Amino acid sequence: MPHQGAAATRSVRIRRVLIVILIANVAVVVAKLFIGIGTGSLAVLGDAAHSSVDALNNVLALFVVWMASKGPDEDHPYGHQKFETLGAMGIVGFLSVSAFELAKGAVQRLATGAPSFSVSPIQITALLATLAINVVVASFESRKGRQLNSEILLADAAHTKADIFVTIGVVAGMVLVRMGVTWADPVLALAVVGIIVVLAYRIMSRSVPILVDRHLVPSSAIKDSAEGVPGVKSAYDIRSRGSRHQSFAELTIAIERSVTVEDGHQIADAVESRLRSDLHLHEIIVHVEPC
Missing domain, CATH: 3.30.70.1350 (Cation efflux protein, cytoplasmic domain)
Known part of the structure; x- marks a missing residue:
């Protein structure tokens, strides 16, 4: 019984961390959407889509932690952990659609020489602010993940760190566009597509073996x-x-x-x-x- 009480307390603490991270990620997504729509930048919109996956991961993690805290029951004698795997595959589907639409728009813009867009210093500054939020989020989540020995928090923190590098590339593209390099946006949008595809593959490589009951230990x-x-x-x-x-x-x-x-x-x-x-x-x- 003491072990169950400790596990329940740990579950509550993890969920509190995830709620804080979710609020921060939603704020980042909203900011990036406003910047992307305001500038017409495909790279920024792609980065917003990528950041939205962070928020979806938080929601999924909240659900998983709640389900896992219930333990096995009569209908689920082996527990509820595969709900996490099914949710992860759902995120792969979302990532795939986002990557396809972003790649299609980038290729069309490269092929037709679609009109460029203007970038203001305020918009670049706002995007840098979202970058700073992600840095704080990744650091906070990593620290809490180590304190609570939570694989979910540590994995989500690693995803946020990947998002940081995507945003750095997008900021670089906006600076180049402001300098007159108009092709930088669709090219960097394709780079974002590449990162999204790699992320989706990594999620699948972890999820599929669990769903098909591949051996866990030699x-x-x-x-x-x-x-x-x-x-x-x-x-x-x-x-x-x-x-x-x-x-x-x-x-x-x-x-x-x-x-x-x-x-x-x-x-x-x-x-x-x-x-x-x-x-x-x-x-x-x-x-x-x-x-």
């Missing part, structure tokens, strides 16, 4: 750890799945036929403890067979 690592427990002759039929937040493993161990049921149960418990200690697995099922 079977050889589980085998070596289990066979290091006294009384275990061999380990086989090894499977694992899940994510760093919630992992599952199942295996069969062979023990001497002369071992009593009680001693066999103690050996199985020792295997579970060893796997949790060595490989940080959460839910483990050990089948015992005589040999």
